[in-house]
Amino acid sequence: MTTNGKSHRILLAGAGGVLGRHVARALTEAGHKVTGLGRGPEDDIRADLMDRDALLRAVDGQHFDTVIHAATALRKAPMRHRDMDATDALRTEGTAHLLEAARATGARRFVAESMVFGYGYGDHGDRVLAEDDGFGPRGTDPSRERHIAAVRAKERLTLASPGLEGIALRFGLLYGPGGTDGLLPLLRKRQLPVPHDRGRVLPWVELGDAARAVVAAVERGRPGQAYNIADPTPLGFRAHLLRVAETFGLPQPMAVPLWLMRPMSYAHDVMSTTLRVSTAKAERELGWIPVHPDARDGLAAMRAGTR
Template identity: 55%
Template sequence: MRVLVAGASGVLGRHMSMALADAGHDVIGLTRSPAGAEQLGRMGVEPLVADLMDRDALLHAVDGMQADAAIHAATALRKVPMRHQNMAATDALRVQGTRNLIEAVQSIGARRLIVESMHFGYGYGDFGDRTITETNTPFAPPGRTPALERHLQGFRVKEHLALHTDGVDGISLRFGALYGPGFGAGGTDQIVTMLRKRRLPVVPDRRPGLLPWTHLADAGAATVAALERGTPGQAYHIVDDEPASMNAHVRFLAAAFGTPKPMTVPLSLVRVIGPYLYVFLTSAARLSNDKAKRELGWTPTYPTYRDGIRSLAAS
């Protein structure tokens, strides 16, 4: 298939684009910067420069183009978000950016649309010991605070537009916390650099959150599986088999890469200097990946974060 990938020069978008190309699909990489276009060209991906937030420029850029499918993996994150305002541009991409992309998708004749989502779409908080499936828990409920509602609105609108727009066969992939090769939000290279400089602390273990995790290579493989075998109108959890706290992930990462041990800071300090990071670290959710395994034929190459980190360190 000929596939337009929005956000192709981002950490997640690069992995998706390469997985699609490796599977034999023809990839057009949408990026908003000339530097991103150069990067995509070096990867062998056909670049297209346009800003997803600029409707008119986007529609002009795709005028006359034909494609079979599109992927929405665009975010505005370049580093780990600390405050709620650090998510504002990504929230906007999930709302207005999705609206603009759907217009572009319709103009190029593409029917299938796959959108990136996350476990945080279920809400920020502690879900306890129960396992969340794609149907047993409401997705994107109202947020407890105005700041959390803005983030959840982004997840809510993006998924609703993808799954319920006439003429669009939408599929949502709900990822866990991303890690793997790459420098930027979701990439482990940045985290290791921060650990080497002792700029990434952990919090006391008495109240660690519990995150589902997704290796970027597994995210790319799931994108191909969803494109080829996914059921329109459905959402799939693309997570590994074992949730773990950020503390456990970071400490294992430090040991595997031989960096200094991360220092421990009190949660009260994190709450003051990084309110978004605080809710990230104290949220807890267990997601089932049974549906993706059963319907997409997808299984994680890295069943746990330990498997993925060992592979990263070895390479």
């Protein structure tokens, strides 16, 4: 039974992705009817968000109450700035096309995956950022600006789309079943060197908790609003990998100087960022509190096969 007593017919773009699979399961368990949209053979509706005409043909005659945008072009962790190009395009053109499809199906609500890096890469110090704290500042170089501009555009399109109740969820870094798994072979072979954190921390959120936030946004989100979604324990990138290695009994990742990461330009920008966010608004308005308060707890649940 849904927490608000109403079952939604939901079109989920990106249902076959890492986050999408968790979202589909959480929505179904909450009593909603989910139709998957994507390019994979497992999707209920086959369409590419970048092909507007094909997308509109694919949803012709369909009706949904809510559309969720959780689509990504990433199949592995991005290392260089160019690895984000296809996902940046999905955030701009793909979002515009999906919004058009949502209106064509009679949907009233549109929930979009956003990300905390929309607050900007770099050192934010000890300040804890809330949703009204300068989201989408201009990037400090062309590559960073390209990524931030794409997130900025996705939120602008989502929150100001005529005729739709737009909601954006600004996720921390995602980990857990389906996401962390890909790191384990690299850690086992010591093929994942990372620099010391030197006081740098980032927001994290376990995939199941992220999916529960999507359910909460579908059922209780306030139209036109964005919400930070992260656990209360920010952690440096290396510190997180040390938790993974400890939990799964693997060797610690090799430590390297931060400058050595520069050829992996996107990973360098992520690992050199310090960022903390407040989730008070999500707790207050969505009733969302993560089941896993930190990565150690979430990773232990992953190893035990629980959620």
